Amino acid sequence: MYISQLAHIRRYVSISDDEAQIITTKLKTKTLKKKDFLITPGKVCRANYFVSTGLLRLYFINKKQLEQITHFGLEGWWVTDLDSLDSQKPSRFYLQALEDTEVVVWDTETQAQLTKEIPQLETYFRIILQRAYAASQRRIEFLHSNTDEERYRNFSTWFPGFVQRVPQYMLASYLGFTPQFLSKIRGKKVKE
Amino acid sequence: MYISQLAHIRRYVSISDDEAQIITTKLKTKTLKKKDFLITPGKVCRANYFVSTGLLRLYFINKKQLEQITHFGLEGWWVTDLDSLDSQKPSRFYLQALEDTEVVVWDTETQAQLTKEIPQLETYFRIILQRAYAASQRRIEFLHSNTDEERYRNFSTWFPGFVQRVPQYMLASYLGFTPQFLSKIRGKKVKE
DNA sequence: AGCATTTCTTAATCTCGATTAACTTTTTTC
DNA sequence: GAAAAAAGTTAATCGAGATTAAGAAATGCT
Numbered sequence: 151m152y153i154s155q156l157a158h159i160r161r162y163v164s165i166s167d168d169e170a171q172i173i174t175t176k177l178k179t180k181t182l183k184k185k186d187f188l189i190t191p192g193k194v195c196r197a198n199y200f201v202s203t204g205l206l207r208l209y210f211i212n213k214k215q216l217e218q219i220t221h222f223g224l225e226g227w228w229v230t231d232l233d234s235l236d237s238q239k240p241s242r243f244y245l246q247a248l249e250d251t252e253v254v255v256w257d258t259e260t261q262a263q264l265t266k267e268i269p270q271l272e273t274y275f276r277i278i279l280q281r282a283y284a285a286s287q288r289r290i291e292f293l294h295s296n297t298d299e300e301r302y303r304n305f306s307t308w309f310p311g312f313v314q315r316v317p318q319y320m321l322a323s324y325l326g327f328t329p330q331f332l333s334k335i336r337g338k339k340v341k342e
Numbered sequence: 343m344y345i346s347q348l349a350h351i352r353r354y355v356s357i358s359d360d361e362a363q364i365i366t367t368k369l370k371t372k373t374l375k376k377k378d379f380l381i382t383p384g385k386v387c388r389a390n391y392f393v394s395t396g397l398l399r400l401y402f403i404n405k406k407q408l409e410q411i412t413h414f415g416l417e418g419w420w421v422t423d424l425d426s427l428d429s430q431k432p433s434r435f436y437l438q439a440l441e442d443t444e445v446v447v448w449d450t451e452t453q454a455q456l457t458k459e460i461p462q463l464e465t466y467f468r469i470i471l472q473r474a475y476a477a478s479q480r481r482i483e484f485l486h487s488n489t490d491e492e493r494y495r496n497f498s499t500w501f502p503g504f505v506q507r508v509p510q511y512m513l514a515s516y517l518g519f520t521p522q523f524l525s526k527i528r529g530k531k532v533k534e
Numbered sequence: 535a536g537c538a539t540t541t542c543t544t545a546a547t548c549t550c551g552a553t554t555a556a557c558t559t560t561t562t563t564c
Numbered sequence: 565g566a567a568a569a570a571a572g573t574t575a576a577t578c579g580a581g582a583t584t585a586a587g588a589a590a591t592g593c594t
Contacts (some may be wrong), residue, residue, distance in 0.1 A: 212487055242483075284424040291412060291434075491582070522581090
């Protein structure tokens with residue numbers, strides 16, 4: 151699947167064809183091969199990324215030196231280390247392609263310029279952020295609901311396709327437990 | 343402490359005195375006594391709330407029938423069930439005053455009207471949401487870092503004043519463990 | 535001031551999921 | 565297509581934090 155940036159914007163605000171032209175010429179895309187990085191720890195995050203096609207993961211190395219995944223970025227999603235981008239402090243995160251991926255790059259200056267020229271973009275970003283924040287609140291609610299086992303079962307009924315798209319150990323990391331435990335749960339399921 | 347809505351807006355965007363006038367006349371405030379509710383489960387959330395003074399907690403009843411606090415709203419913070427407000431579906435949350443509290447009420451229509459008249463407000467909300475989302479991402483990172491004990495110790499060094507403002511069992515709920523465990527940790531601290 | 539309610543503490547026991555380690559299966563690479 | 569690397573499985577042991585229960589301290593209310 152491929153989701154165009156412009157189509158995504160037009161889901162939320164109306165943009166004339168002239169304005170669309172301006173947007174398309176100003177924005178750059180970046181093509182990533184599987185395992186390439188967009189963000190690495192220590193560097194200041196410079197842009198917000200819209201995933202046109204492919205899949206990204208956002209993760210950090212926790213106290214136990216293990217990779218802790220906090221977000222996935224699928225087609226049509228925005229991903230970045232917003233904290234680093236906002237504060238201009240070095241990131242603690244890796245943003246890595248899990249498949250060959252194409253992203254649209256909105257660095258801070260381009261976003262400011264385009265928003266000045268096309269005020270509807272301010273509305274677009276406001277709506278996008280509102281939805282992202284609402285999703286994040288649901289996520290926090292979800293993290294405090296049920297046991298780890300129940301959270302896995304819920305997740306895999308809600309997003310069956312996604313579960314098959316990422317390695318199990320990454321799903322375990324995202325859900326906050328070990329690969330061994332996930333394996334145990336799945337083993338149980340078969341026997342019932 | 344009392345934080346005025348207008349002063350807060352002017353931290354982020356410039357607003358003329360005429361515009362300020364419009365804002366102040368259109369907005370309503372609501373005064374809450376300790377234990378009053380702004381949101382209760384089953385009802386659709388109608389507004390976004392800016393806390394001028396006082397303290398709110400946002401919580402839901404989890405599978406074990408226990409109150410799970412997900413957010414606190416202090417002076418100068420925005421609080422609501424954004425998911426319900428956005429989707430217009432019934433909320434699963436309680437939003438309750440922990441002290442006598444005053445909030446500024448931005449219902450959806452008023453926000454739309456005011457944003458139309460004063461476009462800088464769109465920018466204001468975009469920035470506010472960006473920061474809120476960034477904070478939420480840090481929160482998810484924090485939840486996946488360290489043990490429960492370490493999280494409590496970090497939290498109380500970062501926000502020593504806040505820790506004394508809420509009952510311990512609410513802090514335990516927010517941090518995701520039991521009051522008994524919190525008590526155990528605090529007991530340990532003294533002996534060292 | 536006095537009684538009721540709310541909040542906090544302590545301690546014994548229990549449990550979910552982590553840890554460790556060895557092994558199997560799948561995927562990648564040259 | 566063989567060797568290496570990555571991903572997944574299984575099982576025994578361990579431990580952080582939950583549960584249960586009871587009592588103590590603080591706070592609110594008339």
